[in-house]
Amino acid sequence: MPLKDTGTEQSIKDTAKHILFAEGKLHATTQEIADAAGVNRSAVHYYFRSRDQLIAAVFVEAMNALSERLDQCMESPLPFREKVERLISVFLDDMISYPYQETFLVTEINTLGKHLLGNLGTGPVHSFLEEIAAEMERGSIQKMEPINFFMNLFSLLSYPLIMAPLYRELFQINEKNYQELAIGRKKMILNMIFNPFQ
Amino acid sequence: MPLKDTGTEQSIKDTAKHILFAEGKLHATTQEIADAAGVNRSAVHYYFRSRDQLIAAVFVEAMNALSERLDQCMESPLPFREKVERLISVFLDDMISYPYQETFLVTEINTLGKHLLGNLGTGPVHSFLEEIAAEMERGSIQKMEPINFFMNLFSLLSYPLIMAPLYRELFQINEKNYQELAIGRKKMILNMIFNPFQ
DNA sequence: TTTTTATTCAATAAAATTGTTGAATAAAAA
DNA sequence: TTTTTATTCAACAATTTTATTGAATAAAAA
Numbered sequence: 001m002p003l004k005d006t007g008t009e010q011s012i013k014d015t016a017k018h019i020l021f022a023e024g025k026l027h028a029t030t031q032e033i034a035d036a037a038g039v040n041r042s043a044v045h046y047y048f049r050s051r052d053q054l055i056a057a058v059f060v061e062a063m064n065a066l067s068e069r070l071d072q073c074m075e076s077p078l079p080f081r082e083k084v085e086r087l088i089s090v091f092l093d094d095m096i097s098y099p100y101q102e103t104f105l106v107t108e109i110n111t112l113g114k115h116l117l118g119n120l121g122t123g124p125v126h127s128f129l130e131e132i133a134a135e136m137e138r139g140s141i142q143k144m145e146p147i148n149f150f151m152n153l154f155s156l157l158s159y160p161l162i163m164a165p166l167y168r169e170l171f172q173i174n175e176k177n178y179q180e181l182a183i184g185r186k187k188m189i190l191n192m193i194f195n196p197f198q
Numbered sequence: 199m200p201l202k203d204t205g206t207e208q209s210i211k212d213t214a215k216h217i218l219f220a221e222g223k224l225h226a227t228t229q230e231i232a233d234a235a236g237v238n239r240s241a242v243h244y245y246f247r248s249r250d251q252l253i254a255a256v257f258v259e260a261m262n263a264l265s266e267r268l269d270q271c272m273e274s275p276l277p278f279r280e281k282v283e284r285l286i287s288v289f290l291d292d293m294i295s296y297p298y299q300e301t302f303l304v305t306e307i308n309t310l311g312k313h314l315l316g317n318l319g320t321g322p323v324h325s326f327l328e329e330i331a332a333e334m335e336r337g338s339i340q341k342m343e344p345i346n347f348f349m350n351l352f353s354l355l356s357y358p359l360i361m362a363p364l365y366r367e368l369f370q371i372n373e374k375n376y377q378e379l380a381i382g383r384k385k386m387i388l389n390m391i392f393n394p395f396q
Numbered sequence: 397t398t399t400t401t402a403t404t405c406a407a408t409a410a411a412a413t414t415g416t417t418g419a420a421t422a423a424a425a426a
Numbered sequence: 427t428t429t430t431t432a433t434t435c436a437a438c439a440a441t442t443t444t445a446t447t448g449a450a451t452a453a454a455a456a
Contacts, residue, residue: 006432026224026305029413040434045415102361103301107224109363117367125368144386147369147379151358152390159353162360163300165307169315170323171345181345188342192350192390204402227443238404243445 009047012037016058021098024165026107030054059108060116062101069094071124080135081194088157088186095161096179103162141194149193156189207245210235214256219296222363224305228252257306258314260299267292269322278333279392286355286384293359294377301360339392347391354387 015037019028030051034041048054073087094101109117132146141149160167160182168178213235217226228249232239246252271285292299307315330344339347358365358380366376 008432024305024308027309030415031413041414042416042435043433046433049415051414100305102364103305106361106363107222107298107301107305109367110222111225114367120368142389145379145382148383148386151365151383152354154361155353155357156350159357159360160349162357163304163352165304166300167349169307169312170318181343184343185346185349188346191340206402228445229443239444240405240446241403244403247445249444 008039008043012039012044012047012054013058013061016054017062017098020058020104021062021101024100024103026100026104055108056112056116059105059112060118063105063116063118063120066094066101067118067120074124074128080131080140083131084153084193085190087153088189091154091157092161092183092186095158096182099161099164102158153189153193156185156192160185206237206241210237210242210245210252211256211259214252215260215296218256218302219260219299222298222301224298224302253306254310254314257303257310258316261303261314261318262316264292264299265316265318272322272326278329278338281329282351282391283388285351286387289352289355290359290381290384293356294380297359297362300356351387351391354383354390358383 012033016028016033019025019033019036025032030044031041033054034044037043044051044054048057069090070087073083073090076083076086078086129146129150132141132149135141136143136146136149164178164182167173168175171178173181210231214226214231217223217231217234223230228242229239231252232242235242242249242252246255267288268285271281271288274281274284276284327344327348330339330347333339334341334344334347362373362376362380365371366373369376371379
C-alpha cells in the first residue's frame with residue numbers, strides 16, 4: 001500500500017470492473033487487466049498481492065456501490081411511485097454500463113464467500129419492503145408478497161439486459177436497437193408494476 | 199470417437215452440465231469434471247480432445263435441448279393461455295435443476311462464438327411472437343411490443359432463480375423456502391401477464 | 397479363444413498463469 | 427539537491443492446468 005495516492009490502485013480496480021462487468025470477460029487474467037489499465041503486471045501484485053485479492057476488492061467495491069445507490073433511492077423521502085421511478089432509472093443506467101455485474105456477483109459469490117457481502121439487506125431494503133406492504137394496503141399496487149413485488153421490479157429491469165447477448169441473437173436485433181428497446185421498457189415496467197391487475 | 203456406445207461420452211457431458219449449470223462452478227477444470235464423472239481424465243481428452251471442445255459440446259447440447267423444449271411448447275396446438283402455462287412449467291422446472299444454465303450461455307457466448315447458437319430464433323419463436331400479437335388484437339393481453347411480452351414472461355420466470363444466491367442473502371431466506379417462493383410465483387406471473395393493466 | 401474396443405494408468409510434456417524479487421527509473425517531495 | 431515513493435522491468439520460480447502418449451487391463455465381440 002502506497003503512502004500517497006496516485007490513483008493507480010483505483011485505476012486497476014476500475015479497469016478490472018470494466019473488463020469483468022462491461023465486457024463480461026469473467027476469466028480475465030492479471031496480464032489482461034494490467035495491459036488494459038496501462039500498467040505493469042507487477043503493479044497489480046504490488047497493490048493487491050494476488051489475483052484473488054484483486055477480485056475480492058472489486059467484488060466488495062461493486063457490492064457496496066450498488067447497495068449504497070439502491071439504499072439512497074429506497075431511503076429518499078419521495079412518494080412511493082417516484083421512489084420506484086428513481087430506482088428504475090438508477091438501476092437501468094447501471095445495467096447499461098455494467099450488464100455483467102450481477103452475473104459476476106452471482107457466479108463469484110460461491111467461490112469468494114458470503115462474508116464479502118457486507119451489510120447487504122439491512123435497514124433500507126427491509127423498510128422498503130414495509131413501504132411496499134403499506135402501499136398494498138392503500139390499494140395503489142396489487143396485493144402480493146412484498147418480496148415478489150420487489151423481485152418483479154428487478155426482474156423486468158435486469159433480465160433483458162443480463163441476457164442481451166442471447167436475446168439479440170434470438171430476435172436478430174443489433175446492439176443499438178436492443179438498447180433502445182431496453183430503455184423503452186421503462187414506462188411499460190411502471191405500468192405493469194403500478195396498475196393493479198384483475 | 200468410439201465405435202460402440204458405452205455411455206461414457208454422454209456421462210462426461212452430463213456431469214459437466216451438472217457442475218456448470220447446477221453447481222455454477224464456471225471455472226471447473228477437466229480434472230474436477232472427470233472426478234465427478236468417475237472416469238479418468240484421459241477419457242475426457244479421448245472423447246473431446248480438449249477442454250474447449252468439451253465446453254463447446256456441452257454448450258451446443260444445452261442450447262439445442264433448451265430451444266427444442268421451448269419450441270415444442272410454442273408449436274403445440276394448445277390455446278394461447280395454456281400454451282403459456284406449459285411454457286412456464288417447463289421452463290421453471292428447468293431453471294430449478296439448472297439455475298446457472300442461462301448465465302453460462304451468456305458468459306460463454308462471447309468466448310465461444312455465435313456460430314454455436316445453431317437454429318436459435320427460427321420458426322417457432324417467430325410464430326409465437328405473431329401469436330402474441332394476435333392475442334393483443336383480441337384484447338386478452340395488454341397491447342405492447344410482442345418482444346416485450348416475451349421478455350416479461352421470461353424475466354419474471356428466470357431472474358429470481360438466476361439471482362437466488364444473492365437474493366437469499368438479501369432477504370435472509372434459506373434454500374428450501376426460497377425455492378417454494380420461486381414456485382409460488384407461477385400463479386402470480388400468470389396474473390401479471392394475462393390481466394390487462396390499467 | 398482371439399480380436400477388438402473402451403478405458404485406465406503413469407509418466408511426462410507443454411502451456412498458461414500466478415507470484416516473487418531486486419535492481420532500475422522517473423517523478424514528486426523534502 | 428537529496429530523498430522518498432511509485433512504478434517499471436526483466437528474469438525467474440512455482441503452480442496449475444491442459445494435452446500427449448504408449449503400454450496395460452478388462453470386458454465385449456467375433
